[in-house]
Amino acid sequence: MGEPKHKRHTDTSKWFALQYRYAPYLFVAPFVILFAAFGCWPIIKSLILSLHTTNGPKDVVFSGLSNFRFLLADPDFHKAVGNTAEYAFWSVFLQLPLSLGLAILLSQKWLRGREFLRLAFFSPHLLGTVFVGVLFSVIFIPQYGLLNKVLHAVAGVPLDTKWLANPSLVMPALVLTALWMYVGFNMIYFLAALQAVDRELYDAAQVDGANGWQTFLAVTMPGIKPVAIFVLVMSTIGSFQLFELPYTMLGNGPGPDKAGLTVVMYLYQSGFVTGDLGYASAIGWTLALGVLVISLIQMKLTGAWKGSA
Amino acid sequence: MEGERMMKQRPLVIAGRGIAYVVLIVGAAIALTPMLWLLAATTKGPDDLFHYTFFAPRFSWFNFQDLFTTIPFLRHMMNSIFIASTVVCVQLFFSSLAGFALAKYEFKGKKVVMVLMLATMMIPNQVIMAPLYELIYRMGLVDTYLGLIIPGAVSVFGIFLFRQSILQVPNELLDAGRIDGCSELRLYWDIVMPVSRPMVGAFCLISFMGNWNSFLWPQIILHHSDRFTLPIALNQMVGLYSQQYGTLMAGTFLSVLPVVVLFLLLQKEFVAGLTAGAVKG
Numbered sequence: 001m002g003e004p005k006h007k008r009h010t011d012t013s014k015w016f017a018l019q020y021r022y023a024p025y026l027f028v029a030p031f032v033i034l035f036a037a038f039g040c041w042p043i044i045k046s047l048i049l050s051l052h053t054t055n056g057p058k059d060v061v062f063s064g065l066s067n068f069r070f071l072l073a074d075p076d077f078h079k080a081v082g083n084t085a086e087y088a089f090w091s092v093f094l095q096l097p098l099s100l101g102l103a104i105l106l107s108q109k110w111l112r113g114r115e116f117l118r119l120a121f122f123s124p125h126l127l128g129t130v131f132v133g134v135l136f137s138v139i140f141i142p143q144y145g146l147l148n149k150v151l152h153a154v155a156g157v158p159l160d161t162k163w164l165a166n167p168s169l170v171m172p173a174l175v176l177t178a179l180w181m182y183v184g185f186n187m188i189y190f191l192a193a194l195q196a197v198d199r200e201l202y203d204a205a206q207v208d209g210a211n212g213w214q215t216f217l218a219v220t221m222p223g224i225k226p227v228a229i230f231v232l233v234m235s236t237i238g239s240f241q242l243f244e245l246p247y248t249m250l251g252n253g254p255g256p257d258k259a260g261l262t263v264v265m266y267l268y269q270s271g272f273v274t275g276d277l278g279y280a281s282a283i284g285w286t287l288a289l290g291v292l293v294i295s296l297i298q299m300k301l302t303g304a305w306k307g308s309a
Numbered sequence: 310m311e312g313e314r315m316m317k318q319r320p321l322v323i324a325g326r327g328i329a330y331v332v333l334i335v336g337a338a339i340a341l342t343p344m345l346w347l348l349a350a351t352t353k354g355p356d357d358l359f360h361y362t363f364f365a366p367r368f369s370w371f372n373f374q375d376l377f378t379t380i381p382f383l384r385h386m387m388n389s390i391f392i393a394s395t396v397v398c399v400q401l402f403f404s405s406l407a408g409f410a411l412a413k414y415e416f417k418g419k420k421v422v423m424v425l426m427l428a429t430m431m432i433p434n435q436v437i438m439a440p441l442y443e444l445i446y447r448m449g450l451v452d453t454y455l456g457l458i459i460p461g462a463v464s465v466f467g468i469f470l471f472r473q474s475i476l477q478v479p480n481e482l483l484d485a486g487r488i489d490g491c492s493e494l495r496l497y498w499d500i501v502m503p504v505s506r507p508m509v510g511a512f513c514l515i516s517f518m519g520n521w522n523s524f525l526w527p528q529i530i531l532h533h534s535d536r537f538t539l540p541i542a543l544n545q546m547v548g549l550y551s552q553q554y555g556t557l558m559a560g561t562f563l564s565v566l567p568v569v570v571l572f573l574l575l576q577k578e579f580v581a582g583l584t585a586g587a588v589k590g
Contacts, residue, residue: 023493024414024490031407031468032422038427038441038460045440057443068472103334105329119576120337123344126572127565128522130540135347136545138554144359146346184340192584241433244524248544264435264525272529277439284436293431 014044048308057277067282070193077283079258080266081290083171087262088239090175091182096235100228103190104220118191121184129181129191133248136177138165141248153253167257174246174260182235189222189231201220233295243268261267313372317442350558358555372559379553382560384535385523385542390567392527392538393520396461397513404464408471409501426465435525442529453463456530461520467512474508475501512580514575515558518568 036303053063071077102121106114127135139161141148151157186234197220205215221228245267246260247253254261263283299305326513350358354369378381413421426574441460451455478501486496524540531537537545543560572579 008421016490017493017496020487024410024416024419027410027414027493028407028422031403031463033401034463035426035429035465038444039437039463039465042424042440042444043429044436044438045431045443049440049443057446091388102333105333108329110326111329111333117333117337120340121429123569124340126518126569127344128518128540128568130522130544131561131565134543134557135343137547138342138350138558139346141554146343146362149362174393180340180343188580192580235356241435243435248547251548252478252544267435267438268525268529271439272442277443280439284433288433288436290434292431 001113004132043062046281046284049278050285052278054276054278060278063278067279067288071279071286073283075259076261077266080263082263083258083260084262085172085242087174087178087242088236091178091235091239092232094175095179095182095294096232098209099186099231100190102183103187103194104216106187107191107194118184123184124181125185127181130248132177132210133245135220136173136180136245137164137249137251140173151181157194160242165169165256167255167259169257170246170250172257173249174242177245177249186231186235189227193227194220221303222287224301226304233298236294236298237291240287240294347558347562350555351562353555354557355553372555373563375553375556376559376563380542380546380560382542382563385537385539386563387455388536389521389539389564393399393517394558395458397453397516399458399462400464401509401513401518403462404467405471405475405502405505405509405566406497408468409475409497410473411468413478413501420566426468430465436524438529445530451530452532452536454536454540457523457527460526460563461523464516469517470508470512474505474522478504507581509579510578511577514571514579515582517571521544521568546547 049060050067051064052060054060072246080301101134105111106121111117121166124132135308137153142148142162142165145163147163148157148159148161151161152159161169163169179208203217206221209287210218217225241264242262243264246255247265250260254265264287267280267283267287270283320350346363349361349363349365352368353361353365354367354371357365357367357369410416411423443457445451445460450458450459482500482504483496484499491499522540523538524544527538527541528544531541532547534542539560543557543564546557546560
């Protein structure tokens with residue numbers, strides 16, 4: 001990228017050099033201004049707010065670290081963290097292996113109807129969390145709901161199983177819904193990664209007499225490792241931000257015995273229902289810190305910083 | 310020898326493939342059934358709704374008629390369309406312009422901007438909700454469309470997406486344009502944007518879906534029910550008309566329809582955009 005060589009006229013060339021020089025500043029300016037005002041400033045402000053007790057946006061009193069001290073002893077917050085962690089656990093250890101399994105099946109050369117199957121598995125994600133929540137709040141109803149009808153016919157589960165009113169069934173209901181919605185979504189990432197693995201490596205493994213499982217460990221896993229780590233970390237971060245599904249499915253609340261209370265739901269309720277924006281900010285920062293630590297541990301354990309990843 | 314091994318394994322391979330097909334078909338059925346059920350529920354009158362698991366022998370418009378008379382559904386739909394498309398357009402313009410600058414120019418402060426953007430991507434969105442609400446409140450934008458559109462105009466994800474794709478535009482192409490007397494803005498409009506068209510499609514779809522389904526921020530900002538977007542309106546219906554399941558399902562069906570249609574039209578671009586960051590980066 002040299003200086004423009006266009007020199008027909010001194011005036012135009014001067015203007016030309018000037019606009020060339022300042023163009024990048026002009027191009028990033030709208031974004032940088034908005035980003036500073038609505039991205040960076042609120043982050044700093046939320047740190048400040050987390051040290052205050054507030055009642056709505058007008059009534060703000062400095063209170064030091066008391067928000068955080070209160071949070072650590074707050075049974076509702078413990079409940080929220082426990083629920084969210086349980087949901088995240090199932091997302092990682094149930095959802096992701098299923099996504100990978102489906103992706104491996106779908107990437108087999110002999111498979112017919114691949115396009116259709118891929119679309120079928122992905123399609124639940126198109127509905128969006130709120131609409132899925134509304135849909136499943138009806139699918140889960142006792143007696144008439146689709147799930148109970150199917151489970152009753154297939155496995156003899158009682159028709160009046162109250163998925164969303166029984167505290168011990170709320171989490172399974174959430175996990176099932178999320179499974180339905182996200183398995184195909186994560187599968188898309190794994191499929192893209194599998195397609196990028198060198199075909200010759202599979203041929204070489206076959207010549208060496210490796211069985212399916214050995215091939216999977218020696219060729220597939222190393223080949224998709226960067227994408228697998230990406231999906232693992234993104235899926236964990238997403239799980240910890242769980243809000244819309246339980247909120248819509250449980251009738252705009254935490255559900256029976258607060259079995260569906262999540263960290264973000266608690267943040268929303270503290271900040272925008274109770275009106276304590278300071279406490280909400282403290283919850284937000286605790287969440288951010290927790291998510292950051294967990295992501296770092298995941299990246300360390302999976303060796304994201306070593307080798308090709 | 311190779312052939313002999315193949316012969317021995319043949320029945321096993323066929324059995325394995327058979328199991329794989331069964332697993333995939335059952336899985337696909339599980340994925341599609343709730344949507345089929347949703348579609349079926351919208352076509353049944355109140356008496357048939359739970360009497361038949363899927364479609365009833367009689368078709369009924371009842372749910373849709375009820376939907377349009379009980380809530381201003383069209384108004385919510387227009388709100389959603391207006392807000393989502395405005396945010397997408399603003400995001401598209403700012404993100405591609407800044408992405409162009411970050412991909413093809415060296416300038417002071419570039420590193421700082423990049424590092425700041427990466428840092429904010431690490432921080433969950435909910436962290437800034439309380440102070441952002443305070444800011445919007447002070448600007449007098451609570452319960453306005455602008456209160457959704459202005460904070461929504463910033464898309465760090467979009468900038469990275471565009472920077473990545475514009476990096477692949479050859480510099481020679483840009484220099485050739487400069488020799489022909491194109492200003493930098495003309496380069497952006499006449500060369501960079503046309504070349505990045507697949508990414509534009511992908512970004513618009515991903516961003517539109519995100520905004521269409523956006524719930525928490527609109528729920529915080531919008532108070533007056535006339536201004537509600539579809540997710541807020543639908544979610545409120547669950548509480549208010551909890552027994553009118555058919556109406557609720559009709560609303561859900563019409564709410565997801567635009568996104569599904571848009572996706573089917575732009576499917577290829579969507580998958581490319583979704584996986585661009587993960588596979589290349």
